[in-house]
Amino acid sequence: MSTNQEGVRDELVVDITIIGGGPAGLFAAFYCGMRDVSCKIIDSLPELGGQLKTLYPEKYIYDVAGFPKIRAGELVDRLKEQTLQYDPKICLSEQVRNLVRRDDSLFELSTDKGTHLSKAVIIAAGIGVFSPRPLPAPNAKDYDGMGVDYYIDSLEKFRDQRVLVVGGGDSAVDYALMLETVASQVTLVHRRDRFRAHEESVKQLYESGVDVKTFVELAEVHGDGRVEAVTLTNSKTKELEQLPVDCIVSGLGFSASLGPIKEWGLEIEGNEIVVSTRMETNIPGVYAVGDIVTYPGKVKLIATGFGEAPTAVNNAKTYIDPQAKLSPGHSSDRKDKPGDRKADPDKDLVGSMS
Numbered sequence: 584m585s586t587n588q589e590g591v592r593d594e595l596v597v598d599i600t601i602i603g604g605g606p607a608g609l610f611a612a613f614y615c616g617m618r619d620v621s622c623k624i625i626d627s628l629p630e631l632g633g634q635l636k637t638l639y640p641e642k643y644i645y646d647v648a649g650f651p652k653i654r655a656g657e658l659v660d661r662l663k664e665q666t667l668q669y670d671p672k673i674c675l676s677e678q679v680r681n682l683v684r685r686d687d688s689l690f691e692l693s694t695d696k697g698t699h700l701s702k703a704v705i706i707a708a709g710i711g712v713f714s715p716r717p718l719p720a721p722n723a724k725d726y727d728g729m730g731v732d733y734y735i736d737s738l739e740k741f742r743d744q745r746v747l748v749v750g751g752g753d754s755a756v757d758y759a760l761m762l763e764t765v766a767s768q769v770t771l772v773h774r775r776d777r778f779r780a781h782e783e784s785v786k787q788l789y790e791s792g793v794d795v796k797t798f799v800e801l802a803e804v805h806g807d808g809r810v811e812a813v814t815l816t817n818s819k820t821k822e823l824e825q826l827p828v829d830c831i832v833s834g835l836g837f838s839a840s841l842g843p844i845k846e847w848g849l850e851i852e853g854n855e856i857v858v859s860t861r862m863e864t865n866i867p868g869v870y871a872v873g874d875i876v877t878y879p880g881k882v883k884l885i886a887t888g889f890g891e892a893p894t895a896v897n898n899a900k901t902y903i904d905p906q907a908k909l910s911p912g913h914s915s916d917r918k919d920k921p922g923d924r925k926a927d928p929d930k931d932l933v934g935s936m937s
């Protein structure tokens with residue numbers, strides 16, 4: 584990859600650039616392959632999968648057609664397998680900051696790493712860019728990735744470890760219950776005595792081997808380059824307690840923000856982009872799908888994003904090439920059967936590329 588003096592990448596124009604590699608963006612990228620249009624996915628996260636990979640990879644999903652039950656992380660793996668067979672360009676850990684239409688009708692997407700050019704754009708940015716809510720101990724961020732995690736992408740990592748879970752919502756309680764199956768010790772601290780999590784999960788928590796400490800907060804993290812212990816503080820008695828732990832998992836959740844998207848001249852209602860039945864925004868050539876869109880009757884589900892993605896891609900195809908048919912035909916009639924292609928399993932490990 585080369586850049587010019589302004590730090591702008593070599594101008595490689597793709598037909599469709601998809602902002603966001605969550606389920607809706609991934610399925611849209613697959614459909615680009617079905618319609619023989621070149622495509623690029625840009626995501627601010629280091630991995631594909633959006634909310635499923637970041638917020639709940641170990642949870643089961645029950646309402647995706649064709650899967651009576653599937654773990655979120657596995658659904659992402661299946662989507663990647665389906666999508667990557669068409670070899671889309673993938674740019675990870677890269678946030679799209681600006682989108683403008685140039686005089687030559689190409690869209691210019693500026694990111695924190697460079698510039699991309701595209702004939703059409705599909706915004707699949709979900710609830711926006713995620714950032715983890717900070718842990719209460721001021722020095723906890725010094726241990727990010729060194730024993731402090733903000734979500735669980737693999738339970739195995741915690742096998743035989745002493746884990747502290749922080750929080751009182753669904754994520755914290757679910758994490759504690761999941762970790763109990765592999766960790767040698769799980770302690771959950773919550774600053775109140777009332778949990779926001781599902782009653783049934785809280786009941787399970789108190790029946791489990793998790794050591795639940797209420798009115799307790801994480802005050803300080805200790806360790807030489809890695810988490811080794813924590814100081815906990817009891818908000819009622821003001822007592823301090825030292826607890827040896829190997830890992831801390833924050834269940835405090837993430838905040839998400841649409842951020843710069845609101846400045847791109849799109850028609851926005853609340854935190855959502857208004858789209859037509861073609862999934863087109865008020866800017867011709869810019870489409871949007873998934874959690875980020877609104878229209879009368881919109882429901883925010885993976886299944887609805889999966890429906891919106893082909894609508895957006897097929898309409899974008901006719902925007903790029905007005906002679907093209909809107910209808911893609913049936914995938915089962917194709918000579919080149921999509922499922923027969925082989926995806927490169929390491930594809931999304933490449934990080935950012937133009």
Ligand SMILES: Cc1cc2nc3c(=O)[nH]c(=O)nc-3n(C[C@H](O)[C@H](O)[C@H](O)COP(=O)(O)OP(=O)(O)OC[C@H]3O[C@@H](n4cnc5c(N)ncnc54)[C@H](O)[C@@H]3O)c2cc1C
Pocket residue numbers: 602603604605606607608625626627628632633634635638639643644645646677678679680707708709710711712713844872873874875883884885886888
């Ligand atoms: C705990 C939990 C459980 C859920 N369970 C279910 C369920 O059982 N069934 C169901 O149907 N739905 C469920 N959902 C909702 C479901 O996860 C969402 O509907 C789905 O993830 C939306 O997909 P998406 O592709 O639109 O957006 P997302 O998954 O949010 O992905 C959007 C992506 O865009 C990226 N992005 C955003 N802005 C930018 C930018 N400016 N530049 C670059 N990248 C950007 C983000 O990093 C993210 O990766 C659940 C949600 C949660 C939190």
